[in-house]
Each structure stands twice: as structure tokens, then as C-alpha cells.
Amino acid sequence: MKIVSIKIKNYRVFENIEIKNIPAFCVMIGANGTGKSTLFDIFGFLRDALKNNIRQALQIRGGFNEVVTRGKQNEDIEIELKFRMEILSTERLVTYVLVVGQHRQKPIIKREILRYKRGEYGSPFHFLDFQHGQGYAIKNEEDFKSDEELEREEQQLESADILALKGLGQFQRFKAANAFRSLIENWHVSDFHISDARGSKDALYAEHLSPTGDNMAVVAQYIYQEHPEVFEEILKRMQARVPGVSKVEAKNTEDGRLILKFQDQAFKDPFIDRYVSDGTMKMFAYLILLFDPKPHPLLCVEEPENQLYPSLLQKLAEEFASYAHRGGQVFVSTHSPYFLNAVPLDSIFWLIKDQGITKIQKATDSETLINLVEAGDLPGYLWNQGWFEGVAP
Ligand SMILES: Nc1ncnc2c1ncn2[C@@H]1O[C@H](COP(=O)(O)OP(=O)(O)OP(=O)(O)O)[C@@H](O)[C@H]1O
Numbered sequence: 001m002k003i004v005s006i007k008i009k010n011y012r013v014f015e016n017i018e019i020k021n022i023p024a025f026c027v028m029i030g031a032n033g034t035g036k037s038t039l040f041d042i043f044g045f046l047r048d049a050l051k052n053n054i055r056q057a058l059q060i061r062g063g064f065n066e067v068v069t070r071g072k073q074n075e076d077i078e079i080e081l082k083f084r085m086e087i088l089s090t091e092r093l094v095t096y097v098l099v100v101g102q103h104r105q106k107p108i109i110k111r112e113i114l115r116y117k118r119g120e121y122g123s124p125f126h127f128l129d130f131q132h133g134q135g136y137a138i139k140n141e142e143d144f145k146s147d148e149e150l151e152r153e154e155q156q157l158e159s160a161d162i163l164a165l166k167g168l169g170q171f172q173r174f175k176a177a178n179a180f181r182s183l184i185e186n187w188h189v190s191d192f193h194i195s196d197a198r199g200s201k202d203a204l205y206a207e208h209l210s211p212t213g214d215n216m217a218v219v220a221q222y223i224y225q226e227h228p229e230v231f232e233e234i235l236k237r238m239q240a241r242v243p244g245v246s247k248v249e250a251k252n253t254e255d256g257r258l259i260l261k262f263q264d265q266a267f268k269d270p271f272i273d274r275y276v277s278d279g280t281m282k283m284f285a286y287l288i289l290l291f292d293p294k295p296h297p298l299l300c301v302e303e304p305e306n307q308l309y310p311s312l313l314q315k316l317a318e319e320f321a322s323y324a325h326r327g328g329q330v331f332v333s334t335h336s337p338y339f340l341n342a343v344p345l346d347s348i349f350w351l352i353k354d355q356g357i358t359k360i361q362k363a364t365d366s367e368t369l370i371n372l373v374e375a376g377d378l379p380g381y382l383w384n385q386g387w388f389e390g391v392a393p
């Protein structure tokens, strides 16, 4: 899957934005409070809404009135995602629309649509369309020839704050809903905490790093056992980046738990994860995440530069980019010119806030930036020198 455009209305600082032609690797820059975290939270919001319901997804963010753009309390929150996705072996340009409003002080889903074109021409067809908990989904999406043969299945959802995607997406017969639901479930919005990654863990099976990183030892062991060549590569990179680190191992403790041990070549006994440095833990976590043999369809990471030595950031940026090229779309926010130096100009988005409302611009909207980079300047230096300030209106 690849998201190609995002439209947002009335979600916190985003009163009305549209980002088009989104590349596989996106890097967001902008002053504090311009909305980088908010943009990633849109993905988290959809995931939470799918897991529970809209009311709960809003509640953990302070409720509808807190989330809706200030001064727009009487309007709806609208999210529209366009993405390329394979449905029954055919790539489709799919649009998902979600309109959330309030009814008698309670948040409800006013409209939810999933649509795509069946052929080159013609207007897109609604394969799922719900209003206030009632609507339909098409159950013979791919085997009909004309619109008359479409089989609609009318449905009433349990309540108007549940996504139809959640209710119907679990059924195989609703192909588009089913495929999109499973994609959202596999989005990874990182909320890594070094402290969670430390300490012994029950050796429960896991193939992917959790958002907080609390299963890092388990995933490291999985990669070591099932993908030894990948683990070897991760180790090689750790050795090159963190002075002294010669080996990392996931070790079973006597009570059947797992712990990470970091060997420093200068000493005989390794250090357990509790006692290695923050940056060592962080770098290992990124390598485990980015060398994942099965990339997430969407990966969001905030300020990966934190705790890391500046000269490591170029390689890290390249690793994020190659993850995106392996098939997982990547969104990163950064405050680091070192990181940005290694990012292609057409991956860079610039957030500007004016009177409490944010606009998003593409670095490649500016001829000046394009020319300067072509002449050999690096994006991070240009950013430091203020060249991004006047990107096209
Ligand atoms: N309902 C709302 N309406 C308008 N603005 C809001 C609303 N809720 C939050 N905000 C603003 O949105 C900003 C959130 O910004 P966010 O955390 O996304 O910034 P950021 O770009 O990640 O900043 P940083 O670089 O500091 O991490 C807050 O500073 C707040 O002022």
C-alpha cells in the first residue's frame, strides 16, 4: 500500500490541508507546535478508532471539542486518504473518507466511504457507504460486469460511533473493506521508550517490534533464529556505529524470560540491557525495526535523532529511505539538519503555522531550493540557513 494524498479538515492545527503526491519516504520539518506529531496522530487516531470506536479514540485525545480545530466546534472533522492498494491482485487507487461530528453532545460517524474506480474510466464506485450507522457494502466487488449486477448488502451497525470498516472489514466478502482494515491494523506508529525496552521480558512470540519497543529482546531472538543473515547485518552495523559493541544476544533467564546482553570487546562479561547506554538501545531498536524482514505498510517515527550521535544520522536516514523502497511507506519528523542532509529534497515537507493554523508545503515547490540542491547544497544546511522560510505560498 502507498498513501498518495491526505486531506484533513478541522483536526487540531489542521483546519484545512491537502498533501498531494506523497512519496514513499516523507520527512516533516517545522517549528515546535506546527503539527508534526498531530499529522502522525491522524494515523494513530484511525488505528484507535478501528480497535475500539470513535468515541474512545477521541476520548483519549481529550474528547471531540478538544480535537476539533478551535473555533470550529460546530463543524465536522474530516479525514480523506487516497492510497494505492492491491485488491484481488489488481492495484487500485482507493479513497477512504471519514466524517466525524457530534449529535446530542456525542461523537458520531456522519459519513464513511470507501470508493475506487473499477476501470481506467468512469467515476469511482462506492464499495462501502455509511451514514449515521446505516449503509451498505458491496459483496461481489470483482466478479460483476455491470453496475446492475452489484450486490449490495444493507447493514445497520451496532452504534453510530463504530467504523463500518471495523464491522464489515472482518468479512472476506467485503474485499476492499477487509484489505484496508488489515492494512490499518499493521500500521506502526512508533512510541518507543528506552525504559520499556530494558529489563527481562516473558518470552512471548513476536515478529515485529511493538510501538513502545517493550518486546525488543523477543524480536531480536526471533530475527536471530529465523533470519540469521539479517541479524548478522544488524550486528555489523551496531559494531560500526557504537564503539566497543562486538555482539548483542537475547539470552534466556532461569525463570524463562528473555534479556538482551551487549558484549563490549574490552570486557569479558557482557552488559545486560539495563546498563547499556540510551543511544545503544535506541540504535539497536532502529535496526531491529528497519531490517524487519516483513516491513509494515506504514511506519511513523518521530525525531529519530534523539539520543544519537550526529554523524550516525546520515546512515539512519538512508535506512529509513530503503525501508520505504522495500515497500513500507515511511513518515519521519525531525529537528536535525544532519538527518535532513541525507534526505532527498522531494521527500521533505515543511509545516508553517500562522494564527494557530498550519499549512504544509513541499520543498520541491521552491525552484530556489531545487536549484541549490542541484548545485550541490545539502537540504539540512539550506534549512539551517533559512532557505526553507520562503517556500512557495
Ligand atoms: N483543537 C485544536 N485546535 C487548534 N490547535 C490545536 C488544537 N489542539 C492542539 N492544537 C495545537 O497544536 C499543536 C500541536 O502541535 P504538535 O504537537 O503536533 O507539534 P509538533 O510539530 O509535533 O511540535 P514539536 O516539534 O514541539 O514536537 C499544539 O501546540 C497546540 O497549540
Ligand SMILES: [Mg+2]
Binding pocket: 036, 037, 038, 302
Ligand atoms: Mg512533536
